[in-house]
Each structure stands twice: as structure tokens, then as C-alpha cells.
Amino acid sequence: MEVRNLSVSYGGAQILKGINLRLGAGLTAVIGPNGAGKTTLLKAISGLVGFKGIVKLFDRELDSLDQAERVRLVTYIPPIVEALPDVTVGDLVLSDSMVDHGLLPKYVEILQLHTLLTRKLSLVSSGELSRALLARGLSRNSRVIALDEPLSHVDVRFQLILLKHLRTLSQEGRVILIASNQLTPLLSQVDYVVAVNGGEVAFFGSVADLLKTDTLSRIYGVRFEVVRVGDFTDLIPVEPS
Amino acid sequence: MSSLDLFIKRRRKRFLIAFTLITSVLLIVFLAHLSLGYRFLNPLEVFVEGVAQVISRNLGVEGYRLLRALTAVVVGATLALSGCLMQVTTKNPLADPYILGVSSGALFMVVLSFMFAQPTAHPLAIALRTLTASSGGMLAYLLTMFIASKAGTTPTSVLLAGVAVGTFFYSASLLPQYVMFQDIHKLIAWSMGSFVSPSPEALVPLIVVSAAALIYIYLVRSPLNNLQISDDFVRQTGYNPMNLRRCLTFLASLLASVSVAWFGVIGFVGLAAPHISRRVLGTSGLVYVLPTSLVLGSLILTASDLIGKTLVPPVEIPVNVIASMIGAPTLALAIVELKRYGGGGS
Numbered sequence: 267m268e269v270r271n272l273s274v275s276y277g278g279a280q281i282l283k284g285i286n287l288r289l290g291a292g293l294t295a296v297i298g299p300n301g302a303g304k305t306t307l308l309k310a311i312s313g314l315v316g317f318k319g320i321v322k323l324f325d326r327e328l329d330s331l332d333q334a335e336r337v338r339l340v341t342y343i344p345p346i347v348e349a350l351p352d353v354t355v356g357d358l359v360l361s362d363s364m365v366d367h368g369l370l371p372k373y374v375e376i377l378q379l380h381t382l383l384t385r386k387l388s389l390v391s392s393g394e395l396s397r398a399l400l401a402r403g404l405s406r407n408s409r410v411i412a413l414d415e416p417l418s419h420v421d422v423r424f425q426l427i428l429l430k431h432l433r434t435l436s437q438e439g440r441v442i443l444i445a446s447n448q449l450t451p452l453l454s455q456v457d458y459v460v461a462v463n464g465g466e467v468a469f470f471g472s473v474a475d476l477l478k479t480d481t482l483s484r485i486y487g488v489r490f491e492v493v494r495v496g497d498f499t500d501l502i503p504v505e506p507s
Numbered sequence: 508m509s510s511l512d513l514f515i516k517r518r519r520k521r522f523l524i525a526f527t528l529i530t531s532v533l534l535i536v537f538l539a540h541l542s543l544g545y546r547f548l549n550p551l552e553v554f555v556e557g558v559a560q561v562i563s564r565n566l567g568v569e570g571y572r573l574l575r576a577l578t579a580v581v582v583g584a585t586l587a588l589s590g591c592l593m594q595v596t597t598k599n600p601l602a603d604p605y606i607l608g609v610s611s612g613a614l615f616m617v618v619l620s621f622m623f624a625q626p627t628a629h630p631l632a633i634a635l636r637t638l639t640a641s642s643g644g645m646l647a648y649l650l651t652m653f654i655a656s657k658a659g660t661t662p663t664s665v666l667l668a669g670v671a672v673g674t675f676f677y678s679a680s681l682l683p684q685y686v687m688f689q690d691i692h693k694l695i696a697w698s699m700g701s702f703v704s705p706s707p708e709a710l711v712p713l714i715v716v717s718a719a720a721l722i723y724i725y726l727v728r729s730p731l732n733n734l735q736i737s738d739d740f741v742r743q744t745g746y747n748p749m750n751l752r753r754c755l756t757f758l759a760s761l762l763a764s765v766s767v768a769w770f771g772v773i774g775f776v777g778l779a780a781p782h783i784s785r786r787v788l789g790t791s792g793l794v795y796v797l798p799t800s801l802v803l804g805s806l807i808l809t810a811s812d813l814i815g816k817t818l819v820p821p822v823e824i825p826v827n828v829i830a831s832m833i834g835a836p837t838l839a840l841a842i843v844e845l846k847r848y849g850g851g852g853s
């Protein structure tokens with residue numbers, strides 16, 4: 267995937283200011299402070315918001331793809347939805363005409379939604395809603411998957427199940443972007459990091475390289491202690507710098 | 508079998524049972540509607556004779572009864588469809604053409620047009636009346652949504668804005684009725700929502716508009732469920748959610764307005780039919796909710812009209828009076844549920 271000089275404006279305000287990225291298959295974390303433009307970047311790549319610049323997916327320009335091809339190629343998974351209160355979890359996961367019906371039962375199993383299918387979205391917990399959205403989105407079996415805050419509401423077990431699974435998917439050649447404010451356990455599981463700050467790319471590279479720079483403390487205004495246990499990296503925020 | 512397959516199977520089974528049951532009751536009520544009235548008649552004879560009379564344009568008691576029962580069925584389905592579309596496009600379980608003020612807006616414009624020309628059965632006049640009514644309905648809808656948007660477009664703000672707009676247009680439509688017309692009773696009876704003067708001319712635009720709406724719905728079926736969930740999901744089916752919403756809103760207003768143009772304001776059916784359907788079916792999937800809503804809307808109005816004409820003969824209680832007594836409690840139920848879910852955002 268390639269992004270060249272990508273800009274997005276809402277009204278007069280420029281939210282993304284000329285983003286340049288080149289991503290291969292793999293797991294990429296998109297991090298950055300609130301309002302940095304993570305969600306906007308994911309939506310632009312998924313063709314959900316208008317943008318200036320070039321987005322190339324597998325050497326094909328997003329703009330040159332026809333509608334049907336584009337929506338199949340890339341999936342954006344939102345953090346929440348505000349649906350009609352009567353919509354059930356089952357209705358939600360079945361609402362996409364493009365899902366792979368062989369995959370859907372598998373994801374219902376992995377994300378343990380089987381007892382929740384008849385429950386209304388107005389009643390489910392936020393973690394349960396996240397899991398339902400993930401099951402729906404992942405069942406589309408797209409080659410590019412952009413997950414927005416998939417870790418924020420699910421418990422630590424599902425965080426690990428999800429990240430492990432995404433790793434497998436990325437090894438099958440998919441480009442996977444995870445926008446998140448949960449640096450742990452995200453950073454110990456991904457291949458690359460894109461740090462966005464104020465609509466610009468503040469860092470792009472591997473996790474190891476990220477930790478050699480002061481990017482994190484610069485963009486968040488927080489000092490981090492790095493703790494390594496085996497191949498597991500944890501960041502402990504210490505104090506606002 | 509996976510839990511998902513089981514869910515799908517149960518959902519379908521529940522739909523088949525509910526749909527068959529409601530349709531059967533509708534059929535029974537329809538036949539009762541044909542046979543009961545000023546005097547008891549064999550419903551099958553009424554049907555056969557009625558069809559002949561309607562075709563030959565020479566209405567006797569059989570033709571009248573058949574037409575009236577058919578009107579109840581068609582208007583019920585039309586309003587249910589309208590309400591269902593409004594609930595989907597606004598993601599608001601309280602939406603309904605009456606509650607959003609659309610019916611009253613349509614009523615106002617039609618009454619206004621009567622000041623300039625008496626209604627006739629000429630095709631052009633029918634088309635004009637349809638157009639007049641829908642312009643009023645659209646105007647009221649836009650006004651309601653505009654006012655509600657100033658308060659964050661929550662279900663409750665939409666409801667209250669609709670009440671304001673609806674009350675205004677309803678009262679405004681009463682004004683010329685008192686000032687201008689001689690046969691004011693007939694006009695008031697019409698505006699209150701009644702089937703006492705059915706006509707084949709009135710059924711034609713209703714059936715045409717409903718059929719057009721159903722065809723459009725069929726064509727856009729793939730993003731339709733997503734419209735009640737998330738606009739981003741609609742975009743991911745390749746459709747523009749705003750355009751889709753505009754088209755469906757237009758159709759919903761049109762459906763309700765056409766019904767108002769001939770049969771006056773009938774409230775709450777559009778609210779109750781989809782609401783009860785989702786409750787009974789345990790799903791919001793439109794493949795199931797739409798057909799169930801349509802037959803349920805027909806059932807509510809056919810039964811209401813039957814009660815209205817047989818309760819205290821020879822008095823004709825307008826269908827709207829009975830239907831509202833069924834529909835209004837549904838609104839109350841919907842409000843209570845919103846509160847419990849905390850989904851009202853008020």
C-alpha cells in the first residue's frame with residue numbers, strides 16, 4: 267500500500283496535511299494523540315472520506331478502482347455504531363451483503379458472540395459491541411483492513427486473541443492497520459508503527475526504531491519507561507513531561 | 508450446526524409463523540369487513556359481486572364494501588411502509604408520518620387547494636392532488652428535521668419538533684375548513700381520517716406510489732439494513748448514504764401524503780406496525796420486518812375500520828379514532844423502552 271501526499275479537509279480545517287507512507291503486508295499500528303487524525307487516515311484509505319493526493323492499494327489507485335472492487339478490497343471497522351435500538355447483534359453481523367458466509371460463523375466463534383446474537387445493540391456492553399463489529403468486518407475478508415480502536419473496549423484476553431489472529435491474517439499477505447490509544451499490548455504485537463501528530467506523520471518505522479527515538483514523549487507529552495519481558499515490550503507512562 | 512446458522516434458521520421460522528398468522532387474521536377480518544355492516548351479507552358473494560360492480564363502475568352495497576375493505580388494506584400497508592422507511596432513515600424508533608408532522612402538512616396543502624378548485628375524478632386532478640399533498644408533506648418533514656437538528660436530532664427532539672410542526676399544520680388546515688366550505692361535515696370527516704367514501708380513483712395513486720416505493724426498495728436492498736446501523740457501512744456497499752436517505756425520505760413522505768390526500772390523517776399506524784413487527788420477530792432485518800409491517804398495517808386499519816362501523820351502528824366512528832387507540836400505546840411503549848436503554852439521548 268502506498269499513500270502519497272494525502273490531505274483531508276473538513277470545512278476549512280486541514281486535518282491531514284500531506285501524508286506519505288509505504289506499507290507492505292503486515293501489522294501496522296497507527297498511534298497518536300486524540301484528534302491527531304488516526305480515524306481520518308483510516309477512513310481516507312478506505313475511501314470513506316474525500317481526500318486529495320494518491321492512495322494506491324496493491325499498485326492500483328483507489329480512485330481508479332470501480333466501486334464494487336474498492337469496497338471488496340478494503341474494509342474499515344468502526345469503533346462504535348449508533349444504530350436503531352432494535353438492531354440485534356445477529357442483525358449486525360449479517361447486515362453486510364459482502365461478507366464471506368463461510369467465515370462469519372468462524373468469527374462468531376472466535377469472538378464468542380454465540381450467546382449474544384439475539385441481544386439488542388442498545389443493551390450489549392461496549393466490548394461486546396466491539397466484538398460484533400470485528401466479526402462483521404473481518405468476515406468481509408478484505409486484503410486491506412483498517413481497524414479503528416479495536417482494543418479500547420475488549421478485555422485483555424480478547425485483545426490478545428484479536429492481535430494474534432490479525433498477525434496470522436497479515437502473514438497471509440494482508441495489509442492491516444490498527445488505530446489505537448492502547449499502546450499496550452499493541453506495540454508488542456505489530457510490525458510497524460505510524461505515529462500521527464497534528465495531521466502529519468511524526469514517525470514511520472519498526473517498533474524497535476520507534477523506541478530509539480523520543481517520538482512518543484514528544485507527541486504525547488508523557489515520559490515512558492520501557493520494560494522488556496522476553497519478546498514482550500511494555501511501555502509504562504511515568505509522568506507528563 | 509453453528510450458532511449463527513441456528514440464529515438465521517430461528518429468525519426465518521419466527522418470521523414465517525408471524526407472517527402467516529397475521530396474514531390469516533387479516534384475511535378473516537377482511538371477510539368480516541365484507542359481511543358485517545348495515546346488514547349481514549355472505550362475504551364471498553360480496554366479493555364476487557363487488558368486483559363486478561367496481562369494474563363496471565356501478566357501485567352497489569357490495570362494491571362499496573369491497574372497495575372500503577380494500578382501501579383499509581392498501582392504506583394500512585402504505586402507512587406502515589412509510590413509517591418503516593422513516594424509522595430506518597432516521598434510526599429513530601419513534602418516527603412515523605403522523606408524529607413527524609408529514610400527514611398534517613399534506614392535509615394543510617390539500618385543504619388549501621380545495622379553496623381554489625373542487626376535487627374531481629379527472630386523472631389530471633388526481634395527479635395534481637397527489638402532488639399538492641406531497642409538497643405539503645415534504646415541507647412539513649423538512650421543517651421538523653430542521654427544528655430537530657437545532658436540538659441535536661435526538662429521537663426526543665425529532666418527536667417534539669414533529670408535534671410542533673404537526674399541530675401547526677393541523678390547526679392551519681382547520682381554519683379554511685370553517686371559513687370556506689358549506690359541506691363542512693364531510694370535509695372534517697375526511698380530514699379526521701376515514702374510509703366512509705372510498706373510490707377506485709383514490710386507490711390508483713396509492714397503489715402506484717406504493718409499488719414504485721417497493722421496487723426502489725428492492726433495487727437498493729443491499730445497503731438498506733446498513734442504513735439503520737451505520738452510514739460508513741452504507742458507503743462500504745458502494746452507496747452514498749445521504750442520497751439513499753434523501754430518496755427513501757422522499758418516498759416515505761410521498762406515501763403518507765398520498766394516503767392523506769384521500770383519506771385524511773390516520774396516526775400511529777406507521778409507528779406501530781414496524782415497531783410491533785420488530786418486537787414480534789426479534790430482529791430488525793428488513794427482509795422480515797418490511798413484509799410483516801405491511802400486513803400488520805393492513806390488519807390494524809382493516810380491524811379498526813371494522814370496529815368503527817360495527818361498534819354503535821348506524822354511527823360511523825372514523826377509522827383514525829380506533830387506530831390511534833391501538834397506535835398511541837405503542838408510542839408510549841417505545842418511549843419507555845428508549846428510556847430504559849438510555850438510547851434516547853435526550
Ligand SMILES: Nc1ncnc2c1ncn2[C@@H]1O[C@H](COP(=O)(O)OP(=O)(O)OP(=O)(O)O)[C@@H](O)[C@H]1O
Nearest residue numbers: 276277281298299300301302303304305306307447
Ligand atoms: N466532520 C468533521 N468536521 C470537522 N472536524 C472534524 C470532523 N471529523 C473529525 N474532525 C476533527 O479532525 C481531527 C482528527 O480527528 P480524528 O477522528 O481523525 O482523530 P483521532 O486521531 O482518530 O482521535 P482519537 O484518538 O480521539 O480517536 C479532530 O480534531 C476532529 O475534531
Ligand SMILES: [Mg+2]
Nearest residue numbers: 304305306414
Ligand atoms: Mg479516532
